[in-house]
Ligand SMILES: Nc1ncnc2c1ncn2[C@@H]1O[C@H](COP(=O)(O)OP(=O)(O)OP(=O)(O)O)[C@@H](O)[C@H]1O
């Protein structure tokens with residue numbers, strides 16, 4: 001794998017300004033992060049530590065309070081740069097559109113021609129296992145399926161950097177592993193750089209080239225773990241020994257942080 | 270597939286629901302007719318004509334060429350008033366919804382206006398618009414615009430933020446965000462506003478016609494009262510009521526369909 005930097009956060013912090021009597025919230029940082037071109041990077045961390053905030057800043061949806069953001073050697077500010085796709089933690093499927101119209105949404109707005117739209121949407125829907133639901137409305141789907149609609153909607157735009165914020169949060173553990181395999185397939189086929197935010201340590205351990213473990217709020221990287229998986233990995237690695245080592249290492253780091261995030265004293269095992 | 274069975278039972282369920290719904294409606298109509306008949310027997314022909322006599326008179330009216338220009342006049346005023354109420358209501362509501370502070374200031378004012386008996390404004394309307402159709406349209410629109418504004422304002426204020434963030438990631442222009450995200454996302458609520466606004470607008474138009482007008486359904490009612498023609502007065506009212514209930518039901522149906530998706 002090349003070590004060419006695809007996106008970079010430099011000394012980034014984000015403080016949500018005070019509103020209506022609430023004090024300002026220091027949500028993130030300062031953090032530094034280099035996403036390598038084509039890698040699969042995951043962020044794990046306790047609830048509320050600033051993971052989603054980190055993604056917003058990286059995507060150009062929220063300005064960093066301090067620091068700079070780079071994507072493909074250009075500074076990110078004010079706008080979402082071309083080539084970034086994002087799937088949010090919340091369900092963002094449009095309830096007024098069918099599954100296929102949801103998937104085609106971005107392409108239509110971008111003025112891509114109809115035949116090409118059909119081709120890409122068909123492919124993305126079958127890839128995400130939604131082919132039989134093309135004419136359904138999101139209200140008729142489960143939460144996990146809606147999240148897949150959002151992934152399909154992002155995929156068809158062929159982003160070079162894909163940001164995924166807990167996309168499988170609504171899934172049971174088994175389906176989640178299978179979706180993980182699909183995600184790996186997608187990553188291999190598109191050659192895109194993937195940033196996955198997850199709270200599931202096993203998911204991060206199984207999917208990623210590298211995993212950034214974040215501290216409790218304000219989120220900072222405690223350590224970046226390299227997994228050393230080959231590119232054609234899949235969920236069968238769960239049976240291996242290395243997998244246990246990685247999750248063990250992650251849990252060791254995050255245990256006290258998670259306690260801290262819950263308001264308990266941290267550090268004292 | 271496992272889904273098929275669920276679909277069947279849901280269809281059966283929906284059919285049963287619909288039957289029960291129709292049964293309820295029949296019962297309500299029957300109740301109204303019975304009460305009406307009793308009132309007629311108590312008050313006599315001079316005050317309340319019987320359901321049957323009213324229905325016959327309504328049939329005559331519907332078959333007469335003289336009736337339709339009046340119905341057309343009311344319909345025209347109603348449509349204009351609704352369009353104006355929608356345009357202003359959606360415009361103002363969107364603006365208030367997008368600007369939290371002005372929305373917070375405006376809401377209690379709107380609610381106060383909503384409950385204000387707008388008949389007090391009628392002399393003013395007449396002064397401004399004169400005796401023609403314009404006054405009826407204005408008076409109808411005044412009634413309809415407030416619910417449309419309130420519903421639109423709340424829909425815009427409560428729009429799911431993640432839709433707007435999706436719009437930004439997909440690099441939509443401001444215009445595309447308004448027409449492709451904001452409008453469809455708020456449409457169910459706007460239709461609810463229109464549904465509430467519709468009855469009020471019709472009320473406004475007809476009240477406008479009751480006084481100082483020479484055309485329209487309201488005028489027919491007033492003229493019948495002047496002539497002590499009780500059955501005509503009640504027949505016109507009946508036609509109005511049936512039309513209003515029919516249109517309201519259609520709007521309610523659309524409203525429910527749109528809301529079921531969200
Ligand atoms: N718009 C906002 N205004 C003020 N504070 C915010 C805002 N959004 C997030 N925060 C705060 O910033 C902190 C980090 O939030 P963020 O959503 O980034 O956490 P997260 O790591 O994604 O959490 P989770 O795992 O629960 O999704 C939280 O304490 C949250 O309360």
Ligand SMILES: [Mg+2]
Pocket residue numbers: 051052053089165
């Ligand atoms: Mg989050």
